[in-house]
Amino acid sequence: MRCAVGLPNLGDYGNPALLAELARQAEDAGWDGVFLWDHVVYREPGWPAADPWVTAGAIAATTKRVRLGVLVTPLARRRPWKVARETASLDVLSEGRLVVGAGLGARGDAEFAAFGDEADPRVRAERLDEGLDILTGLWSGEPFSYEGRHHRIEETIFLPRPVQRPRPPVWIAGKWPRRPAFRRAARYDGMFPVFEEVGDAEMPPPARLAEAVRYTREHRQTDDPFDVVIEGQSEGPDPERVAAYEAVGLTWWIEKLGWFRGPVDATRKRIERGPPVTW
Numbered sequence: 001m002r003c004a005v006g007l008p009n010l011g012d013y014g015n016p017a018l019l020a021e022l023a024r025q026a027e028d029a030g031w032d033g034v035f036l037w038d039h040v041v042y043r044e045p046g047w048p049a050a051d052p053w054v055t056a057g058a059i060a061a062t063t064k065r066v067r068l069g070v071l072v073t074p075l076a077r078r079r080p081w082k083v084a085r086e087t088a089s090l091d092v093l094s095e096g097r098l099v100v101g102a103g104l105g106a107r108g109d110a111e112f113a114a115f116g117d118e119a120d121p122r123v124r125a126e127r128l129d130e131g132l133d134i135l136t137g138l139w140s141g142e143p144f145s146y147e148g149r150h151h152r153i154e155e156t157i158f159l160p161r162p163v164q165r166p167r168p169p170v171w172i173a174g175k176w177p178r179r180p181a182f183r184r185a186a187r188y189d190g191m192f193p194v195f196e197e198v199g200d201a202e203m204p205p206p207a208r209l210a211e212a213v214r215y216t217r218e219h220r221q222t223d224d225p226f227d228v229v230i231e232g233q234s235e236g237p238d239p240e241r242v243a244a245y246e247a248v249g250l251t252w253w254i255e256k257l258g259w260f261r262g263p264v265d266a267t268r269k270r271i272e273r274g275p276p277v278t279w
Contacts, residue, residue: 001246003275004033006231006254012264014048020058022271026066029274033067034059035254040111053086060094067097071192072173074105076124077117080131084138084158091162101192103173104128126150139167171229176212186219190227203232210248231256234276242277
C-alpha cells in the first residue's frame, strides 16, 4: 500500500515550477509518488495549463525517490511515438521511477473536437488501444513496425529503452461500471477507476471498488503484480479508512489536491502532514 499526491496542471497549478516545488515537498514529507493531471484546457477560458510531461521531467530531475507520472494522459490525442520517446526519456532520467497512466480522456468537445481531433468515444478507444500497442512495441528497443486502422509505422528501433523491464508500469483509467476500460486494464499493470455515481469530492464504498477489482482480475491472464489505484481526500493520518480499501485490493491511494480544497497554501499544508497511512 502506497500513497501519492495528485496535482492538477491547471489554474493556480499551471506553473511548472510550482508543481516541481510541491513534488519535492511531497518527497520530503514521506509520500511515495507524485502524479499530474493532463488537460489542455479546462473550465475557465484562459486558465494557465502546464504541460504535464515537461513538468514530469522537472520532477524527475529534482527528486530521488518518489514514483512519478501523468494520471492520466488521453493517448488518443497524442502521437504515440512521441509519447514513447517522452516516457522512455523520463524513465531513464528518473532511474526507473515512471508510471504511465492512460485513458480515453474526458471533455471530448473542448479537448478533442475544438482542436480538430476525433471526439467520438469509440474512435478514441480504438486510437487508445493502438497507441498502447505502439508504446509497448517501441519501448522494447527491438525492430518494430505497426499497421493499424489509425496508425502506421514503418520498421524502426527506438533507443534508449526505458530502464524498467519489460516496460514501465501502465495504469489504465476507466469509469465503472463501463466494462471495456477494465478489460483493457486487465492486459496491463494497473487500474485507476472512477465511479459514475460518486461525486468529485467523494469516494466509492469499499464494496463498490471490490466489484471493479473482481471483474478486472477475472480478465487477467497473468499472475504478475497488478495495482489498484483510486483518488481520495484526507486531512492527515487515517489508517482505518485506508485499511478498508486495502482489504479489497487497493495498492495506491492518490490524495486528490487542487483549488477545490482551498488555496495553494492549503495544498502545501496537506502535503506537509504526510500520507494518510504509512506501513
